Amino acid sequence: MNHRRTFLKYLAASPLYAGVPYLRSAAQGAAPQTVDAMITRSEDALDVFDFEPVARNNIPPAHWGFLSTGVDGEQTLKANRDAFARYQLHARRLVDVSHIDMSVELFGTRFSSPIILCPLSAQKAFHPEGELAVARAAKARGQLQILSTVASTGVEDVAAARGAPGLWFQLYTTSEQDVAFKLVKRAEAAGCPAVAVTVDLPAGRNTETLSRWARTDTRVCTACHAPAGSGFFTRPMFSHIDTAGLSIASPSLTWDFIKRLKDVTKMKVLIKGLECAEDAALALSHGADGIIVSNHGGRASETGRATLECLPEVVAQVRGRVPVIVDGGIRRGTDALKALALGATAVGIGRPYIWGLGAYGQPGVDRVLELLNNELRLAMVGVGARNLHEITRTSIIRPA
């Protein structure tokens, strides 16, 4: 990986390289040009899509496949993105927008922006500094980071780099309740004020794109890490846990677990991976302190609904009693504004900050956050909203 990085740096600095065209992401929301020169410094990025090809070059093919994959034919992945185009901003003029406050309070802590860094596993697969680089960028910008159970770095080190209480923990329950409680207690001891229990991957998935990219990777995976699947338990969060016979999730998990979890921790408990009003109602009746509307970035069930389409019914069910966070396909500040207008308390991003990480480490993540924050601020100016409360359903239009 280091040789590859050195070579790419050399290539990027070479006069031969200047002006070599590449195909920019055709993703909806990317600027409408097809050919450009690849950026060579994070500060040159004009939108988050600029990081994607740089990251793709830096990251080993199998890891790139893991990052970009959806499931089956990736229709849920596409739906997440397409949903944002169904809404337009409702422009309002002659509002005093000289001061825009994007801050949001979650469980008593104020963050500078409603854009949250979602839990993504094993970030050293994308850059040697992994979660620590992300933590430093999140700290510098005052934004919330959520750490995966299967992170490459333990919660204590990431909490120290991010600073409490700006780090939440994401829980994969595993197949053993006692293991889940041990993980949660460790995160609580490290100072995390909240845990997000991920419930959208109870029994496997079919990641075709990952398999296709992995076949093109000539390296031997097991030279660096344990084989896929069992590799989860080599991660730092499992260092003092007996993992014999353990699975990362339990197909028999039900809502009772949430009640039991509430009894063993003082942390706020959010449920990550809900998509409908019925489950939102069950979450509240079992004591959940928050909901993350998510389909795992299109990586769980196929031909599902876009999370943006799921959001309104969850918000209507919750009626402001607990925070509702949404993630999936957010690539622009305008996307964030649309989700906030549909009632989200805050929004999460996944792949975009990993593009920044894979491209340039901490400065890349920092620039991704800066770009999205700037775009959100401009979107708020456009709809005449001076703070998040002034972003309402009337800030956007859905044409018939």
Ligand SMILES: Cc1cc2nc3c(=O)[nH]c(=O)nc-3n(C[C@H](O)[C@H](O)[C@H](O)COP(=O)(O)O)c2cc1C
């Ligand atoms: C490579 C990758 C790894 C992920 N790992 C986790 C994880 O460990 N735990 C989890 O709850 N969600 C995980 N997710 C889902 C993200 O938290 C988030 O829901 C999703 O990435 C948001 O969609 P976006 O990538 O389109 O922004 C992962 C997503 C990706 C792309």
